[in-house]
Amino acid sequence: MSKNWDAELAKIDKQLASISDEQLLATSQGAGGPGAGAQGAAGGVTRATQTRALPAGGAAPAPAATVSAGRSWVAWLKVIVAVGAAAGLMFWPWPARCGTPLIGFTAATGGVALLGIWSAVGTWRHRLGLAHVASLLVTVWGIGLGAREVLPRVGYAVPTEARAATWSCEGASLTSPTTDSTQPTTPL
Structure with missing residues (x-):
């Protein structure tokens, strides 16, 4: 069960390249933290899954840096x-x-x-x-x-x-x- 990591990483890079920086930033902030945008692109987390995780008010939590x-x-x-x-x-x-x-x-x-x-x-x-x-x-x-x-x-x-x-x-x-x-x- 050895995976070809170069092929897997190339696939992730291709998915990340297809998303604009603004969308990637909005996705990572909406999911609650940095790196979630990459996880959404590569790990199968969709926008619908992210909106269900939001609080009842519907507003995304503010990032810790702000x-x-x-x-x-x-x-x-x-x-x-x-x-x-x-x-x-x-x-x-x-x-x-x-x-x-x-x-x-x-x-x-x-x-x-x-x-x-x-x-x-x-x-x-x-x-x-x-x-x-x-x-x-x-x-x-x-x-x-x-x-x-x-x-x-x-x-x-x-x-x-x-x-x-x-x-x-x-x-x-x-x-x-x-x-x-x-x-x-x-x-x-």
């Missing part, structure tokens, strides 16, 4: 929230060198990364290219700022004065290097 296209403003709103949160990290009000402020800042960077992923999913679904790139940049920004704080404390990066090797404030000097009281001051 329903979600009107809500792209929601995806843009998600991007604006994510970008606002990422920009807010630049104005973090507390010094995040150690202790609770450091843990709060690190959690905020993780939150920004999650907001970026959340908005990236929405922009991907709505096929919004520029908004998707912005979402991915927010994600990278959140991960980068979090890594800048975490990596020296887990021993992967070189600790500096601003980013010590410990999470706690014990033994860490809380004064800035320019206002350190142990350095002698010279009169002007």
Whole structure:
């Protein structure tokens, strides 16, 4: 029972070529989804069969792409929230060198990364290219700022004065290097 697939595919191609693009598009939308037009041409589904499958009102259901296209403003709103949160990290009000402020800042960077992923999913679904790139940049920004704080404390990066090797404030000097009281001051 081996079939000659080349002959079968040639027959399907011939049937598809005999139908105009407008008819094929109308058939696929009327049947409820893409690919149904090809199935109708090749699989024996007729127009009468398709009209029986319609709802009682007689109107064809709207394709999913048209329903979600009107809500792209929601995806843009998600991007604006994510970008606002990422920009807010630049104005973090507390010094995040150690202790609770450091843990709060690190959690905020993780939150920004999650907001970026959340908005990236929405922009991907709505096929919004520029908004998707912005979402991915927010994600990278959140991960980068979090890594800048975490990596020296887990021993992967070189600790500096601003980013010590410990999470706690014990033994860490809380004064800035320019206002350190142990350095002698010279009169002007």
